[in-house]
Amino acid sequence: MPLTSSDATPATLPPADFAARLREALSALADPQRAPAMAAYMKGHFAFFGVPMPARRAAVKPLVVALGRRPDPDWLLAVAEALWACEERECQYVAADLLVKFARLLEARHEPRLARLVQTRAWWDTVDPLASRVYGTLVRSAPALCERLDAYASHPDLWLRRVAILHQLSCADDTDRARLDAILTANLAHTDFFIRKAMGWALREFAYTDPDWVRAWLGAHADEVSGLTRREALKRIG
Missing domain, CATH: 1.25.10.90 (Leucine-rich Repeat Variant)
Incomplete structure (x- = not known):
């Protein structure tokens, strides 16, 4: 669902709730006609909403921009982990994009959590x-x-x-x-x-x-x- 002026800022939401909002933004654009080809390109390993990259990034951009420049890195990783647990592959793409965007905020202590993401899905x-x-x-x-x-x-x-x-x-x-x-x-x-x-x-x-x-x-x-x-x-x- 979109943010309204009465909403809490995204970074104050529980990570699972923010991840759910990101997933909803993708789900709204689901294209069952496109999804099978995207899944086939990935050798059938993952389910897809069928949202191409430009549309995916545009859909979540308002939520990502609302995070500001310095979201808490532990919170950010928890969001990524929640997205990693979603069935649809686009959710992991959004998680990876988030981690890339805010990579400068991560610290050495976060590496084991990154390694788990690398090895999962x-x-x-x-x-x-x-x-x-x-x-x-x-x-x-x-x-x-x-x-x-x-x-x-x-x-x-x-x-x-x-x-x-x-x-x-x-x-x-x-x-x-x-x-x-x-x-x-x-x-x-x-x-x-x-x-x-x-x-x-x-x-x-x-x-x-x-x-x-x-x-x-x-x-x-x-x-x-x-x-x-x-x-x-x-x-x-x-």
């Missing part, structure tokens, strides 16, 4: 923004977390591995090359498509900053790196 569509935009921001503000991310590079959960591989994606020349090398090397023998694709993506993105480093890394591991990783890595530098 997990697929690339929610893991990737959490990895590159949320974890990337968090690690820059809390560098002590680097050790934990380095450990994720060999974690049994492949999605936490993907977070480790992608969390420096937007760091450009601030990328820690030694850490990137160690994380990628730890996954050379991994056979999963999503790991090999992420490795290639990380290398391809870093090639914008240091193509010689990327070529040298591929050369040093020529007998180990997968064809998928190599092709992705070289797309922009040949």
Whole structure:
């Protein structure tokens, strides 16, 4: 339901109530004709309202804007967790967007809750923004977390591995090359498509900053790196 002038501000609502308002905004736009194709694109793993990204973001924008610039990060994570429990995939997209928007407010103590989101209802569509935009921001503000991310590079959960591989994606020349090398090397023998694709993506993105480093890394591991990783890595530098 829309906010009225007599309503409490959104950030004073219980997190579950605010999450319910966000879900209602999406439900009002449900398109049963579009939903099956969206579900099929995600290999049938999730149900969808059938709301495309522009309409989804427009629908929740008034509620998000009303949060102001500094909602309480614990409250924000609780909202994300409530949205993560919803059946429809668009709810997780809204949660990820919220966490990206306010990533600068998160602290090291919040990381275990982020890790649970990564591992719950997990697929690339929610893991990737959490990895590159949320974890990337968090690690820059809390560098002590680097050790934990380095450990994720060999974690049994492949999605936490993907977070480790992608969390420096937007760091450009601030990328820690030694850490990137160690994380990628730890996954050379991994056979999963999503790991090999992420490795290639990380290398391809870093090639914008240091193509010689990327070529040298591929050369040093020529007998180990997968064809998928190599092709992705070289797309922009040949």
